[in-house]
Amino acid sequence: MAYDKFTxxxxxxxxxxxxxxxxxxxxxxxxxxxxxxxxxxDNLFRDWRYDVEGKPKKDFVLNDPTYSGKILVAGKNFGxxxxxxxxxxxxxxxGFRCVVSSFFADIFKNNCLNIGVLPVTVSAEFADxxxxxxxxxxxxxxxxxxxxxxxxxxxxxxxxxxxxxxYKKDNMTNGFDDIDYLLNMSSEIDAFAASK
Amino acid sequence: MEKTTLFDKIWDSxxxxxxxxxxxxxxxxxxxxxEVTSPVAFLNLEKRGIGVxxxxxxxxxxxxNVPTVDQDQTIKDKLSRMQVERLRENCAKxxxxxxxxxxxxxxxxxxxxxxxxxxxxxxxxxxxxxxxxTHGAFGAIAxxxxxxxxxxxxxxQCIMQxxxxxxxxxxxxxxxxxxxxKDIILYIISKISAAGATGYFxxxxxxxxxxxxxxxxxxxxxxSIEMGARGGLIAPDETTFNYLEGKQYAPKGADxxxxxxxxxxxxxxxxxxxxxxxxxxASDIEPxxxxxxxxxxxxxxxxxxxxxxGMEGSNKTSYLKSLEYMGFAPGEAxxxxxxxxxxxxxxxxxxxxxxxxxxxxxxxxxxAANITAWIVPGxxxxxxxxxxxxxxxxxxEAGFELRQPGCSACLAMNDDKIPSGxxxxxxxxxxxxGRQGPxxxxxxxxxxxxxxxxxxxxxxxxxxxxxN
Numbered sequence: 001m002a003y004d005k006f007t008x009x010x011x012x013x014x015x016x017x018x019x020x021x022x023x024x025x026x027x028x029x030x031x032x033x034x035x036x037x038x039x040x041x042d043n044l045f046r047d048w049r050y051d052v053e054g055k056p057k058k059d060f061v062l063n064d065p066t067y068s069g070k071i072l073v074a075g076k077n078f079g080x081x082x083x084x085x086x087x088x089x090x091x092x093x094x095g096f097r098c099v100v101s102s103f104f105a106d107i108f109k110n111n112c113l114n115i116g117v118l119p120v121t122v123s124a125e126f127a128d129x130x131x132x133x134x135x136x137x138x139x140x141x142x143x144x145x146x147x148x149x150x151x152x153x154x155x156x157x158x159x160x161x162x163x164x165x166x167y168k169k170d171n172m173t174n175g176f177d178d179i180d181y182l183l184n185m186s187s188e189i190d191a192f193a194a195s196k
Numbered sequence: 197m198e199k200t201t202l203f204d205k206i207w208d209s210x211x212x213x214x215x216x217x218x219x220x221x222x223x224x225x226x227x228x229x230x231e232v233t234s235p236v237a238f239l240n241l242e243k244r245g246i247g248v249x250x251x252x253x254x255x256x257x258x259x260x261n262v263p264t265v266d267q268d269q270t271i272k273d274k275l276s277r278m279q280v281e282r283l284r285e286n287c288a289k290x291x292x293x294x295x296x297x298x299x300x301x302x303x304x305x306x307x308x309x310x311x312x313x314x315x316x317x318x319x320x321x322x323x324x325x326x327x328x329x330t331h332g333a334f335g336a337i338a339x340x341x342x343x344x345x346x347x348x349x350x351x352x353q354c355i356m357q358x359x360x361x362x363x364x365x366x367x368x369x370x371x372x373x374x375x376x377x378k379d380i381i382l383y384i385i386s387k388i389s390a391a392g393a394t395g396y397f398x399x400x401x402x403x404x405x406x407x408x409x410x411x412x413x414x415x416x417x418x419x420s421i422e423m424g425a426r427g428g429l430i431a432p433d434e435t436t437f438n439y440l441e442g443k444q445y446a447p448k449g450a451d452x453x454x455x456x457x458x459x460x461x462x463x464x465x466x467x468x469x470x471x472x473x474x475x476x477x478a479s480d481i482e483p484x485x486x487x488x489x490x491x492x493x494x495x496x497x498x499x500x501x502x503x504x505x506g507m508e509g510s511n512k513t514s515y516l517k518s519l520e521y522m523g524f525a526p527g528e529a530x531x532x533x534x535x536x537x538x539x540x541x542x543x544x545x546x547x548x549x550x551x552x553x554x555x556x557x558x559x560x561x562x563x564a565a566n567i568t569a570w571i572v573p574g575x576x577x578x579x580x581x582x583x584x585x586x587x588x589x590x591x592x593e594a595g596f597e598l599r600q601p602g603c604s605a606c607l608a609m610n611d612d613k614i615p616s617g618x619x620x621x622x623x624x625x626x627x628x629x630g631r632q633g634p635x636x637x638x639x640x641x642x643x644x645x646x647x648x649x650x651x652x653x654x655x656x657x658x659x660x661x662x663x664n
Binding site for chain 1: 629
């Protein structure tokens with residue numbers, strides 16, 4: 001489905017420096033029972049966010065009113081494990097539009113790009129800078145500029161460039177998805193299949 | 197002529213078109229679907245007003261979310277029932293082959309694909325499940341995809357993929373007694389970390405790999421994703437051909453000869469270049485077990501949990517958080533620790549050889565009183581063989597509870613959950629927090645180690661049990 005266009009996002013951010021956050025943490029398997037893509041945000045980080053009785057755990061960052069925003073700054077190797085796209089649906093549904101990390105798991109990154117959440121890979125040093133800036137001042141704003149492929153810490157002006165292939169960049173800035181592209185080359189695919 | 201790898205040969209022959217400064221339009225030979233990651237894809241097809249392009253290239257089975265008891269009755273859990281019913285409806289509507297609950301070939305999607313001979317060398321195979329890498333054991337390019345990509349494959353038989361970098365991992369020599377293919381892969385992941393192969397497609401090679409059975413090879417390829425790899429594959433050989441010959445969907449007669457002739461060309465050329473090469477010695481590998489909350493946190497059963505020496509910052513914090521969850525301290529031994537549950541099953545180790553090895557090990561013995569032992573065959577076919585070979589009887593006499601096929605306690609979507617705080621030694625593939633149930637503490641190991649733990653009730657080196 002065509003999704004939101006992404007060009008420039010300016011927002012405060014939520015820091016989650018934990019490393020190796022797998023998609024079972026982002027959304028546990030028992031919440032994958034839906035047959036529609038709705039309401040996953042309520043269970044984002046479910047078992048880190050709520051105790052067994054369903055009460056919010058005070059020490060988890062999403063329950064800390066100090067932090068909010070459309071950008072999630074995450075630790076190294078974010079989104080490993082299960083290919084469940086539900087993890088990105090939950091992140092999107094909660095309100096995030098961009099995830100920043102020094103290292104993403106492959107399938108998670110693809111899933112992000114496929115539904116219009118921008119995964120931004122930064123250096124470990126820049127990630128540390130972001131964590132420090134957000135934690136010392138939660139009102140710190142970050143600007144993610146997709147056309148220029150730059151992520152900037154607005155308080156200091158420090159920035160870093162990030163990679164994204166031109167095709168995906170074009171998709172995200174225009175709100176296109178891969179199926180639109182593939183459907184348009186249906187005859188080429190048919191010819192290929194026939195030659196096999 | 198350019199020297200190419202096995203991965204190159206299969207990949208390049210499936211590229212419909214390379215998008216300039218973008219991914220490849222990649223043709224998919226075989227698409228497996230299950231009840232959890234497909235419903236939204238079908239829903240979106242309807243919203244777009246399009247159908248399934250080539251239903252004969254898709255095969256379905258419900259596995260993730262199905263009960264492992266009373267499979268002949270209506271599923272009690274409403275949401276699970278709805279997912280399974282939706283899969284049935286979608287398969288009926290679009291004419292997709294379904295191996296339904298209770299049918300002769302029902303089972304975990306990565307168990308039934310090979311078992312039926314649907315999985316073949318040289319194919320490109322995807323499924324909305326990260327353990328699709330299992331099928332790479334046949335010399336296929338197989339990997340997990342998200343639901344948007346499931347939709348792409350249903351709609352167009354293609355996905356948009358950037359070609360991964362290439363890594364070769366060779367394991368040479370002979371495995372010691374009591375050491376299995378599960379130990380090989382847990383060892384490799386412990387050496388290179390849970391993210392050590394991210395961005396790569398891995399070819400497994402070397403004499404130790406070549407000597408493995410197809411089922412043992414599947415265990416290795418299955419866990420490729422646990423080191424971040426896009427997938428893993430092994431060049432097909434006589435072991436592969438012997439496994440496939442006569443299988444229901446394998447080519448027959450002259451087609452078989454033609455297929456084998458092609459399959460024999462599927463190997464990495466001498467002198468082909470990989471982006472990364474790693475070499476391990478089989479003799480260095482011992483029975484392995486994980487102690488933390490990602491599959492990279494593994495040690496030999498006889499080793500102590502690593503200390504935090506040399507760690508700092510979020511690396512150290514994350515490590516300590518993980519150990520706290522597990523109830524372990526840095527530097528302590530795992531051997532001898534009490535265990536509550538053992539689980540034998542999953543797409544990693546739920547095949548007949550796994551069940552045979554557990555049954556042979558526990559034959560004539562009783563599980564320890566503190567252990568609840570679940571054994572869940574990967575498919576109906578495996579279950580049937582286990583009965584016919586008398587394995588079920590041996591296991592039940594030893595105190596194991598046999599359940600019906602499905603993913604079960606590997607991801608605990610159904611009722612097969614390990615209670616909070618309890619320790620489970622499991623033949624499955626993930627030890628993430630809460631993976632086997634909220635608060636459950638999972639330690640991954642081989643079927644042999646799990647069998648030893650079941651008998652002693654404690655973390656045990658299988659080589660030290662029943663030597664006489």
